[in-house]
Every structure is written in structure tokens, then in C-alpha cells.
Amino acid sequence: MGNLDFTNQPGIAWYCVFLLISGVLLVVSSLVPALAKANRSVNFIVGLLFLAYGGYVTFIQQSGTVIIFIYAFILPFILIANSVKAWNAGKGIKPTPQQQAMLAQQRANQAQYAAWQQAQAQSQGQMQAPPQYQPQPQYQPPAPPQFPAQPGIPARQPAPFAAPTETPGA
Numbered sequence: 546m547g548n549l550d551f552t553n554q555p556g557i558a559w560y561c562v563f564l565l566i567s568g569v570l571l572v573v574s575s576l577v578p579a580l581a582k583a584n585r586s587v588n589f590i591v592g593l594l595f596l597a598y599g600g601y602v603t604f605i606q607q608s609g610t611v612i613i614f615i616y617a618f619i620l621p622f623i624l625i626a627n628s629v630k631a632w633n634a635g636k637g638i639k640p641t642p643q644q645q646a647m648l649a650q651q652r653a654n655q656a657q658y659a660a661w662q663q664a665q666a667q668s669q670g671q672m673q674a675p676p677q678y679q680p681q682p683q684y685q686p687p688a689p690p691q692f693p694a695q696p697g698i699p700a701r702q703p704a705p706f707a708a709p710t711e712t713p714g715a
């Protein structure tokens with residue numbers, strides 16, 4: 546039966562089995578309706594290629610070299626994981642009855658609030674304009690502290706700014 550000899554060539558035999566199983570899984574995963582058409586097409590084509598090469602190596606090829614592609618081990622896992630992810634996303638999670646009641650209450654509250662806003666706008670004749678921007682006053686540093694004079698020491702007052710004067714004769 547071709548290369549499906551587990552006693553003499555177990556590596557090639559397992560490779561053939563892996564190709565066939567991967568091909569079948571990819572063809573089946575192309576039937577997932579949640580996948581995009583391009584992804585479904587890629588899964589189907591790659592699955593057919595794996596099935597064709599696996600069938601050829603397993604049942605038709607009698608001698609010669611078997612080419613073992615590294616992609617045959619990586620690509621099926623990536624494509625099948627993508628299909629499972631799309632399948633799970635497509636199923637969605639149904640809310641519990643308590644969550645459904647909370648969602649219904651939220652929708653009712655939103656509708657009630659929208660009706661209240663509309664009634665307010667109609668009673669005022671028009672919608673209120675948003676409040677205008679009021680600039681904040683400029684920052685003023687605090688005044689320097691004034692300390693009371695000590696007995697026997699006159700109170701110090703800051704000296705006013707004066708331009709330097711030249712001393713005559715200097």
C-alpha cells in the first residue's frame with residue numbers, strides 16, 4: 546500500500562497520515578459560514594492540495610524521494626485555528642435572562658431620557674446654547690508677608706527700586 550508502511554518507514558507513513566488528516570480538516574473547515582469567502586477559499590484549496598499530495602505519496606508513489614514540506618506541519622494549525630476563532634466569534638454568547646432584563650431596562654431608560662430632553666427643548670422653544678467660556682483671572686502672586694516690628698527694632702519695609710547713582714568724584 547505505497548508508503549503506508551509503519552515498520553520500515555514510520556516517519557514517511559506518519560507524514561502521509563498527517564497530510565491526509567490535515568487535508569480533510571481544512572476542507573471541512575472551509576464550510577464554516579463565519580469565515581470570510583477568501584479564507585474559506587484558501588482553506589479549501591490548501592486542503593485539496595494536502596489531500597492530493599497525501600494521496601499521491603500514500604497510494605501511488607512506489608519509489609523515489611518524498612519531499613517533506615515544513616509548511617505541511619505549520620499551515621494546517623494556523624488555518625484551523627483561524628477557522629475555530631471565526632466559528633466561536635460567529636456563535637456569539639447569549640445573555641442570561643437577568644442580563645436581558647438589564648439591557649431592556651437600559652433601553653427603556655434611554656428612551657425615557659430622550660423623550661424628556663425633547664420635551665424640555667419644546668417647552669423652552671429652542672435648545673439652550675452651551676455655556677460660554679469664561680476666562681479665568683490672571684494669576685497674582687501673594688503679597689509678601691508683613692511681620693510686626695520687634696521691640697527696639699524698627700519695622701523693615703522693602704526699599705523701592707531705584708536706579709544706581711554715580712558717586713561724584715569716583
